[in-house]
Amino acid sequence: MMKTSNLCLLAFGLLMNRPTPGISQTMKTNTTELATFAGGCFWCIEAVFETTDGVKSVTSGYAGGTKENPTYDEVCTGQTGHAEVAQIEFDPVKIPYERLLDLFWHAHDPTTLNRQGADAGTQYRSVIFYHNATQKLAAEKSKKAATALFPDPIVTEIVPLAKFYKAENYHQDYFRNHPNAPYCTVVIRPKLEKIEKFKKQTEPKK
DSSP states (O other): OHHHHHHHHHHHHHHTTSOOTTSOOTTOOOOOEEEEEEESOHHHHHHHHHTSTTEEEEEEEEESSSSSSOOHHHHHTTOSOOEEEEEEEEOTTTSOHHHHHHHHHHHSOTTSTTEETTEESGGGOEEEEESSHHHHHHHHHHHHHHGGGOSSOOOOEEEEOOOEEEOOGGGTTHHHHOTTSHHIIIIIHHHHHHHHHHHHHHOOOO
């Protein structure tokens, strides 16, 4: 009897479009989605998307390998099979997944196999880890379109995300926390300046 009464209260509350006293508001929809990209050092990819409107948060981590709970030192050996990745929580109403893909192609060189600049090894490979079939189709379409941007063939992998492992805390928000570190000033800052110009040039009209 109590269960039926609660259901009635819940229905009434939904019709009135306001919370119902005593009923947990667990039916609210989570409007964010996740995207996971690998494009060299995760400090770079993280910094690019942290400064992007519509992105709620970015987490550096590891994906695509075989070892569970890998450490940074283990990933750096190239023996775990993991790539350094950035997992992006975004609001698809404010920024669609397709726009994230556009930024991804311009944030790194997807034509260099297992390398980004001086960073070499399978952990620095270019990968789009899709979370669902819709992302897979969008990634494949975007990759095909991106071939016109580069003189060399794109080597970016498009594979399903099996497991994401968050990197150690000292890797999170690295550029924000260490803006004057040599790697940040020499590698990340020029990349951010380049991507900011691209954002302004290609900002969707409102």
